[in-house]
Amino acid sequence: MPSPEGSVSSKVGLTKVTIDYFRPKVKGRKIFGEGGDYLEQYGNIWRTGANSGSKITLSTDVEIAGKKVPAGEYLIFTIPGKDEWKFMLYSDLNIGGNTSAYKEENEVVRASVKPTKLAEKVETLTFNIADISEDNTTANIQMAWDDVSIKVPVKVTFDDVVMKDIAAKTKVNPNNYIAAANYYYTTGKDLNQALEWVNMYLAEGENSKQFWNVHLKAQILAKMGKKKEAIEAAKKSMELAKNFEAGDFGYIKRNEDLITSLK
Structure with missing residues (x-):
C-alpha cells in the first residue's frame, strides 16, 4: 500500500x-x-x-x-x-x-x-x-x-474529570482517583483531597496491595506533616514490596529513605 x-x-x-x-x-x-x-x-x-x-x-x-x-x-x-x-x-x-x-x-x-x-x-x-x-x-x-x-x-485536567463523574453520580473509575491524587500531590494542590482520593482508590478491590500506591499515600501524609501516619504507611508499603514476587522496583529503598527523612 x-x-x-x-x-x-x-x-x-x-x-x-x-x-x-x-x-x-x-x-x-x-x-x-x-x-x-x-x-x-x-x-x-x-x-x-x-x-x-x-x-x-x-x-x-x-x-x-x-x-x-x-x-x-x-x-x-x-x-x-x-x-x-x-x-x-x-x-x-x-x-x-x-x-x-x-x-x-x-x-x-x-x-x-x-x-x-x-x-x-x-x-x-x-x-x-x-x-x-x-x-x-x-x-x-x-x-x-x-x-x-x-x-x-x-x-488536560485530572480533577475536572473526576468531579464530573461524581456530579453525574456515576461509578467513578478507581484509576481516576489515584491519578488525580498523584496530580494533586505532585502539583501541591489540596492535599486533604489527595488523601481522600488515594484512600478511596486503595479501598477498592485488591488495590491496597499495590505498594507503589501505598507509598504515594505515605508521601501525601508526609507532605501534610502527619509523620506518624506517614511512617506507618511507608512501613506497610515496604512490607508489601518485600513480598512481591516480581520485585520491589526500588520501593524498599524509597520507603526506607522516606522513613529516615521523617525521624
Missing part, C-alpha cells in the same frame, strides 16, 4: 488521545514549499496525511493550543507555510480528506504554530503524542514529514 494506515495513542492525564492517519512517503518528491513544484504548497489547505486524512479522538474535554475542545472525534487539517502553519480541528468527519468541501464554520480549533526544520529527514509521515510533562497534564501533538515538524500543545 503506497500510504499505509498508522495510529498513535497515549494517555495524557486521564485523557486518551488517539490519532488515526494514512502515512505517505516522500519518495524523492519536493514536499513543502512555494509553487507548483511542491506536493503541498504554502498557503493551501492540506488533509495532513493521505487518503481520507487524519482523525484525532479525545476521550475527555481538553485544551488544544489554548482553546477548549469537547471530547469527541475530529479531522486534522493544516495550512503549511514557510514561517507559520495553521493547525485546524474539524467537526464534520464526513468530508474525510476532501479539502474542497471544507467549511470554516465547522472548525473547532484554528491555531498558528511555528514549524521546525529537521536536520534529518523523515521519509514517512509520522504523528506522535510527544513531550508529556512530568505532572502528566500537558503534551504536544507532533507531526513530522520530510524536513518539517510542527507541535501543537495539549492540556
